[in-house]
Amino acid sequence: MNYCSECGSENLKIKVPDGDHFERICCEDCGRIHYQNPNMIVGTLSVWDDKILLAKRAIEPRKDLWNLPCGFLENGETVEEGAMRETFEETGAKVRLLRLHTVYNLPHARQVYLIFLAEMLQESVRITPESSMVSLFDKEKIPWDQLAFSSTYFALKKYFENPDYQGVHFGVYRPKV
Numbered sequence: 001m002n003y004c005s006e007c008g009s010e011n012l013k014i015k016v017p018d019g020d021h022f023e024r025i026c027c028e029d030c031g032r033i034h035y036q037n038p039n040m041i042v043g044t045l046s047v048w049d050d051k052i053l054l055a056k057r058a059i060e061p062r063k064d065l066w067n068l069p070c071g072f073l074e075n076g077e078t079v080e081e082g083a084m085r086e087t088f089e090e091t092g093a094k095v096r097l098l099r100l101h102t103v104y105n106l107p108h109a110r111q112v113y114l115i116f117l118a119e120m121l122q123e124s125v126r127i128t129p130e131s132s133m134v135s136l137f138d139k140e141k142i143p144w145d146q147l148a149f150s151s152t153y154f155a156l157k158k159y160f161e162n163p164d165y166q167g168v169h170f171g172v173y174r175p176k177v
Contacts, residue, residue, distance in 0.1 A: 001025050006032040038110045042082040043070025044118040045102070045155050046095050051136035052156065053120060055090045057148055058132040065148035068115060068155060069093075069131075083116045091134045092126035095119065102155040105172040113151045117159070 003010055004027035011028040025034040045068055046053040054066045069090035073082040080097055087095050095118035104113040125134040137143070139160055147153050150173045158169040 001034060004030060004032055005034070006030050036110070038107075038112050040073040040079065040082075041070050041111050041113045041151070042073045042079050042086060042115075043068050043113070044083050044087045044095055044097070044116050045159055046087060046091075046093060046118045046120050048120040048123055048136055051138055052142065052159075053087075053091060053093055053125065053134070053136055054142070054152075055128075055131035056133035056135075057130070058128075059130055062148035064132070066143050066146050066152070067148040068152045070113065070115065070151070071130075079114050080116070083114070083118070087118065090128055090130045092124065092128060093134075094121045096121060099166070100168050102151070102158065102169045102171065104151040104154055104170075106151070107172070108175055113155075115151070115155045 001012060004012060006027060007030040009027055009029040012025050013028055014023050015026055016023055017026055017033050025036070026032070053069065055069050056066050057063050069087040071086040071090070073079060077085065083097065084095055087093055098117045098119060100114060101117040102113065102115040104115065127134060142156060144153070154171045155169070
């Protein structure tokens with residue numbers, strides 16, 4: 001952040017404000033504290049006839065690798081609406097959400113993934129501007145070595161360990177320093 005969004009000042013300092021316990025960007029001129037919070041990533045682990053829906057990314061980051069359809073939650077939508085929207089935008093699939101499946105944390109990237117288990121309403125999928133390929137995979141055919149993100153790997157691994165599990169799987173990725 002180069003300028004205060006409240007007063008336009010360049011006089012910003014990273015410090016722990018009085019009464020807080022996290023460093024924040026603070027404007028030394030108007031006193032505004034600029035809070036930065038994690039981004040919510042929402043999507044689905046969608047199933048059709050015991051097959052899993054994956055999309056090959058047509059965009060960076062991780063272009064040409066496979067992923068569960070997921071993306072940023074938009075202002076004004078619920079996590080459920082966002083997960084269904086992202087699935088449709090990336091694959092053309094319409095889904096019915098069954099339950100929350102995965103909460104996956106990436107503290108270093110300031111992201112939290114919410115991945116819902118979903119059933120596809122029809123087998124129809126399509127290529128989109130975000131996906132160069134869209135396909136349904138049997139467990140044995142999942143391209144494990146070509147997955148784009150650790151969140152996809154974690155969600156799929158937990159699903160295949162126990163497909164009937166009714167709880168939520170919690171995971172975290174912290175890169176090795």
